[in-house]
Amino acid sequence: xxRRPLPLRRLQQWMSHVVQHPGTAADALAGRTARAxxxxxxxxxxxVLVPNPRLxxxxxxxxxxxxxxxxxxxxxxxDFGAMHHVLGDDGFRRFAARYLEKHPSRHPNLNVLGRHVPxxxxxxxxxxxxxxxxxxxxxxxxxxxxxxxxxxxPLATDAIAAVxxxxxxxxxxxxxxxxxxxxxxxxxxxxxxxxxxxxxxxxPKPSPSWLLVNRQGDRVWRRRLSRSAFRVLQxxxxxEPLGHALSTAKPGEPVADWFRDFSQDGLFTALRVARR
Amino acid sequence: MTKLRDLVDQNLxxxxxxxxxxxxxxxxxxxxxxxxxxxxxxxxxxxxxPVHVLDQVAERYPVVMHGVSMNIGTTDPIDRAYLSExxxxxxxxxxxxxxxxxxxxGVNGQNLHDLLPLPYTEAALRHLVARVKQVQDxxxxxxxxxxxxxxxQFAGADFTEPEFLRELTAATGCGLLMDVNNVFVxxxxxxxxxxxxxxxxxxxxxxxxHLAGHTVHATHRLDTxxxxxxxxxxxxxxxxxxxxxxxxxxxxxxxxxxxxxxTHREAKKALRHGARARERGALVGARR
Numbered sequence: 001x002x003r004r005p006l007p008l009r010r011l012q013q014w015m016s017h018v019v020q021h022p023g024t025a026a027d028a029l030a031g032r033t034a035r036a037x038x039x040x041x042x043x044x045x046x047x048v049l050v051p052n053p054r055l056x057x058x059x060x061x062x063x064x065x066x067x068x069x070x071x072x073x074x075x076x077x078x079d080f081g082a083m084h085h086v087l088g089d090d091g092f093r094r095f096a097a098r099y100l101e102k103h104p105s106r107h108p109n110l111n112v113l114g115r116h117v118p119x120x121x122x123x124x125x126x127x128x129x130x131x132x133x134x135x136x137x138x139x140x141x142x143x144x145x146x147x148x149x150x151x152x153x154p155l156a157t158d159a160i161a162a163v164x165x166x167x168x169x170x171x172x173x174x175x176x177x178x179x180x181x182x183x184x185x186x187x188x189x190x191x192x193x194x195x196x197x198x199x200x201x202x203x204p205k206p207s208p209s210w211l212l213v214n215r216q217g218d219r220v221w222r223r224r225l226s227r228s229a230f231r232v233l234q235x236x237x238x239x240e241p242l243g244h245a246l247s248t249a250k251p252g253e254p255v256a257d258w259f260r261d262f263s264q265d266g267l268f269t270a271l272r273v274a275r276r
Numbered sequence: 277m278t279k280l281r282d283l284v285d286q287n288l289x290x291x292x293x294x295x296x297x298x299x300x301x302x303x304x305x306x307x308x309x310x311x312x313x314x315x316x317x318x319x320x321x322x323x324x325x326p327v328h329v330l331d332q333v334a335e336r337y338p339v340v341m342h343g344v345s346m347n348i349g350t351t352d353p354i355d356r357a358y359l360s361e362x363x364x365x366x367x368x369x370x371x372x373x374x375x376x377x378x379x380x381x382g383v384n385g386q387n388l389h390d391l392l393p394l395p396y397t398e399a400a401l402r403h404l405v406a407r408v409k410q411v412q413d414x415x416x417x418x419x420x421x422x423x424x425x426x427x428x429q430f431a432g433a434d435f436t437e438p439e440f441l442r443e444l445t446a447a448t449g450c451g452l453l454m455d456v457n458n459v460f461v462x463x464x465x466x467x468x469x470x471x472x473x474x475x476x477x478x479x480x481x482x483x484x485x486h487l488a489g490h491t492v493h494a495t496h497r498l499d500t501x502x503x504x505x506x507x508x509x510x511x512x513x514x515x516x517x518x519x520x521x522x523x524x525x526x527x528x529x530x531x532x533x534x535x536x537x538x539t540h541r542e543a544k545k546a547l548r549h550g551a552r553a554r555e556r557g558a559l560v561g562a563r564r
Contacts, residue, residue: 060428064390
């Protein structure tokens, strides 16, 4: 067997495959993909890795293989702690391992590792409490996204108040980049808060809920909304004229109070007044 | 373009990694730490609390950037978007220098978020030299690269690790981050003499030191940054100080992180082993 070094590209493809393999390094080395890149005989003969008296070739590679899954599962567990609570250690580890096979990291930053978790959860047909977990994953991802949203300067409440009410039909507002609105099938925020308070509750039955997630300063906030307030805010965030968005509330609803709260919470960064 | 000599000569003293668990202590007390090192990627692609904290820290302390995702040794194309963000972050926090690792972190567009070893061959050296030069051109400053902890060595090497470092630095003018714990971990894992390694290091390129703890397994030692620095590493650090004449020094503690005071005390042990604290007011280019 030749001891000529393998081309770097092939060596990296081989090691990358072995490290990411969901089984052990020995499982990976025995597989077709690894053998096509580097013959098993070359590995066994010590032509690829310098022999180590305490570890076999597979053993050395296992240090990397074991670390890969452990590290990335830990990251997902940190971002999806409430999901981990529902699924348990083993269940979450299996879920995360499948997720990483489908969505390996392609980004320098681990902040975005979990961005496909809600969609992936939806596709897991045998997952217990799947519909609830889709909501929960969406909420937890939303909190991370609000935390990491680009910097912004909120529009001063004075700037909005300075526009005479008769011109509200011509005002369009720009939401800050941390604002996220969710219509859920379950009362997921109550569950999430109970988990955060370390007083977890049972997985709830379906019942619609509406949630605003945003960042103010360097803190992320969640606010449960009524369906009507949610719709008004949704229209404002979509760029509908202020006057029109507010007019969609039902008579008697405290729409002025909602709007004051939205403004005071710094949900908007700009207003444009359209010309007639 | 910043000169490597300026970085080598700029002894910042004893630094600590800026970690979220210590934010409250740091922002509340502004402790007398010589400098902070940030994990670059923790402050990229985010606009919330991390950058808000970083801005405040950078107003008061020298900041050094240490990355884990440059992927300098990969055979994939250089990620120019990553470099642009890195450069912008360096400008934002007035980073004294930017470091990463002599490794690769993924191929085919994937990131394994691990520091994977390179073969120390002529071909790998040529590949790395070309990429380091490109990165330095983009960043407009010398890149500082760390010797990694490794758990395997590729067969067919043309160089020992110190020889590889010597060739790399001579060809590119890049700096080195000498992680003394990594030298010890590798020496134990691969059976070489750690002191001989240190004596072969191109010290005129070494910008700073890393110190950290590691975990001892039955078959190998693992660089985990979750323990105090062990006795053998302190001894090697003392030798490294004698050989180099002293450099900026940083304690890394990334898991099971103790409270701020304990971490700082551990870092200051470096003073007993030949490190120097920063002389106040001696910094060039400090904002305050």
